[in-house]
Amino acid sequence: MRLAGTYHPIPFLLERLSHYLPGVTITSALWLDYNKQLRTSHESAPLSDYLKVKAQELRKAQKRIEWSRTEDLFENHKPETSQLSFEDEDAMNVLRLYFQSPIDGLNDIITIRFTNNVFLKNLNIQFKGISTQEKHILSSMLISILSAEHQKAVEERDFLMRVEQINKKQTHKIKQLTEDLKSTEQLYSSAISNILNDFKQKLEIKLNKEFIFSNKVIYKLAKERLSIQAIEAVIENAIYLAYNLNLSEQQIRITADHIQLDKVKAVVNHSNTIRKSDTKTNHLLDRYEAAAIHVLEKGLNVNGKTIAAHLDPPVTPPAITDAVKKNKTKISYLLQQYPEKWPNTRKSIKPIANLDETIVKSRVV
Numbered sequence: 431m432r433l434a435g436t437y438h439p440i441p442f443l444l445e446r447l448s449h450y451l452p453g454v455t456i457t458s459a460l461w462l463d464y465n466k467q468l469r470t471s472h473e474s475a476p477l478s479d480y481l482k483v484k485a486q487e488l489r490k491a492q493k494r495i496e497w498s499r500t501e502d503l504f505e506n507h508k509p510e511t512s513q514l515s516f517e518d519e520d521a522m523n524v525l526r527l528y529f530q531s532p533i534d535g536l537n538d539i540i541t542i543r544f545t546n547n548v549f550l551k552n553l554n555i556q557f558k559g560i561s562t563q564e565k566h567i568l569s570s571m572l573i574s575i576l577s578a579e580h581q582k583a584v585e586e587r588d589f590l591m592r593v594e595q596i597n598k599k600q601t602h603k604i605k606q607l608t609e610d611l612k613s614t615e616q617l618y619s620s621a622i623s624n625i626l627n628d629f630k631q632k633l634e635i636k637l638n639k640e641f642i643f644s645n646k647v648i649y650k651l652a653k654e655r656l657s658i659q660a661i662e663a664v665i666e667n668a669i670y671l672a673y674n675l676n677l678s679e680q681q682i683r684i685t686a687d688h689i690q691l692d693k694v695k696a697v698v699n700h701s702n703t704i705r706k707s708d709t710k711t712n713h714l715l716d717r718y719e720a721a722a723i724h725v726l727e728k729g730l731n732v733n734g735k736t737i738a739a740h741l742d743p744p745v746t747p748p749a750i751t752d753a754v755k756k757n758k759t760k761i762s763y764l765l766q767q768y769p770e771k772w773p774n775t776r777k778s779i780k781p782i783a784n785l786d787e788t789i790v791k792s793r794v795v
Contacts, residue, residue: 434579435586438463439529440538442583443576444471447542450575456545460485460503461538462531470503489536495569496526501543525565527573532584540576619652621763622661628759629662633669639682641669646686654691655767658711658760664689711760714753715772717741718782722774732778754781765789 434442440461447457459471468477468485477485484504501524523544528537626648630641647668651661668688676682721740725732734747754761762785765776776786 433586433590434583435588435590437583437587439532439580439583440540441471443529443540443579446576446579447540450572451542456501456543457540458501458503459538459540460488462489462533462536464533466533486536488539489531491528491537494528495573496528497522497565497569498524498526498541500524501541503539503541522565525569525572527569527576529577529580532587542572619648621759621766622651623648624759625658625661625763626665629665630669633666637669637673639673639680641672641682641684643684644686647684647689650686650689658763664691711757711764714757715761715764715775718750718775718779719772722778726774732774734779737775737778750779751781754779754785758785761785762789 437445438461440459444457444459457471461469463469468482470477470485481504488503499522503526525542525544527540527542529540530536531538623643626643630643634641651664656664665684667690668684669682671688671690672682672684718737718741721737721742722732724740725736730736734750738745738747738750758781761782765772765782765786766789772782775782777783
């Protein structure tokens with residue numbers, strides 16, 4: 431079933447007329463469509479410029495109902511000024527109905543031609559057509575019914591358009607969230623990959639083996655909200671599991687099957703709150719942020735130099751740079767995982783600001 435709101439009101443009414451007046455009418459129409467093009471129900475080609483001008487003049491008429499001798503809207507005829515005879519009344523068998531256009535406020539027009547053998551009286555009474563009184567009743571009924579149907583089509587279209595806009599916004603939002611999620615997973619994947627490479631080197635030296643991680647391992651960890659301590663615990667378990675099962679191999683591949691998250695539930699952190707006992711890197715960033723706040727409270731400019739001077743104990747700016755360099759991978763991961771923390775440190779310590787800027791640019795891409 432096609433909804434009324436999917437039509438322009440005039441074609442919708444033309445279809446409905448066949449139900450209201452079955453088998454007794456010939457209809458035509460003139461209207462402005464939703465693309466602001468003038469249309470007629472019988473046009474096989476676009477209207478000429480001359481007829482477009484004439485059509486617009488017709489659409490300016492200030493009336494709702496009119497009886498006429500011809501169904502051709504563009505045929506020149508003068509309205510009758512004298513008293514009509516019965517023959518004249520019989521000849522006026524075309525009803526024109528005017529409906530306000532939802533596009534430009536002018537009138538769209540429907541014409542209904544009643545055939546000569548139509549009458550509304552008792553079938554046993556000889557009658558050549560519809561009487562003047564009957565025409566008045568019929569036209570009043572039709573304009574009332576069709577105006578309600580016209581309004582229904584307009585209001586339903588407005589509703590459907592609003593629903594469509596809401597759906598488009600929701601689709602766009604879902605697309606944006608999907609892209610953001612993908613970008614976030616890529617960021618985590620990159621950071622986790624760096625953490626894995628740093629951590630596995632220690633075990634490679636200790637066990638005299640080479641460990642290779644599949645991409646699925648990185649993707650699996652990227653989907654979890656894990657602290658660095660938890661990631662290292664998971665990887666250590668996976669490495670030893672693979673090592674014990676492949677003693678004769680020099681190069682051992684770590685797959686997603688080796689990752690057992692349930693083994694590290696005690697250290698998995700699913701919230702955005704970082705415990706200071708998690709890692710030394712967390713504590714380092716907390717110290718820098720505390721010093722930055724202290725500098726702000728004194729009304730001084732916050733930068734690497736003033737932060738270094740207000741640490742407890744104080745250090746030199748190169749010492750901060752060296753510390754950031756040594757912990758670059760873990761700092762980058764923490765900045766990505768907890769974007770709301772260390773706001774002053776992110777802006778004021780240049781090597782950390784550079785890391786944070788790289789993260790922001792990656793999100794945009």
